[in-house]
Amino acid sequence: MPPRPKDPALRxxxxxxxxxxxxxxxxxxxxxxxxxxxxxxxxxxxxxxxxAEREGLLAFIEVKARPTLAQAAFSLGPxxxxxxxxxxxxxxxxxxxxxxxxxxxxxxxxxxxGQMRRIADAxxxxx
Numbered sequence: 001m002p003p004r005p006k007d008p009a010l011r012x013x014x015x016x017x018x019x020x021x022x023x024x025x026x027x028x029x030x031x032x033x034x035x036x037x038x039x040x041x042x043x044x045x046x047x048x049x050x051x052a053e054r055e056g057l058l059a060f061i062e063v064k065a066r067p068t069l070a071q072a073a074f075s076l077g078p079x080x081x082x083x084x085x086x087x088x089x090x091x092x093x094x095x096x097x098x099x100x101x102x103x104x105x106x107x108x109x110x111x112x113x114g115q116m117r118r119i120a121d122a123x124x125x126x127x
Contacts, residue, residue: 017065018063018065020065021063021064021065021108021110022039022040022049022050022063024110024114024116025049025050025061025063025108025110025116025118026039026050028108028116028118029050029052029061032054033054033055034052034053034054034059035052035053035054036050036051036052037051037052037053037095037098038050038051038091038095039051041087041091043086043087043090043091043094044090045083045086045087045089045090046083046084046086046087047087048060048061048062048084048087048088048091049061049062049063050063051091051095053098053099055101056099056100056101056102057099057101057102057103057104058092058098058099058101058102058103058104059103059104059105059106059120060084060087060088060091060103060104060105060106061105061106061107061108062076062080062084062105062106062107062108062122063107063108063110064076064107064108064109064110065109065110065111066109066110066111066112067111067112068111068112069109069110069111069115069117071111072109072110072111073107073109073119076107076122076123081105081123084105085105085125088103088105104120104121104124105121105122105123105124106118106119106120106121106122107119107122107123
């Protein structure tokens with residue numbers, strides 16, 4: 001994970017890019033029939049960008065925006081995956097009744113040109 005910019009203006013710009021990427025991802029999920037249940041869900045283990053459900057399948061979704069899709073794909077490291085797994089466990093405990101058809105972890109990648117790619121079931125416990 002790249003370090004957060006120290007300059008407040010750079011940090012604000014990065015925050016705006018992240019929010020824009022998450023809004024685009026939420027719109028695409030809705031177009032594909034997913035119901036977004038939560039955005040920027042905060043747990044004691046960390047934040048989950050998005051939680052969505054379709055036909056009982058629950059997806060915890062991490063959104064990564066970088067200059068290229070490849071950079072976005074490689075920006076999700078083992079530590080962050082472990083944090084997301086722990087956060088998902090806490091989210092499920094606080095929101096019982098979801099995921100009757102299973103659950104998975106997806107990653108949505110966006111590049112500087114606006115291309116978007118969703119990797120369904122991007123990682124699992126033990127990866």
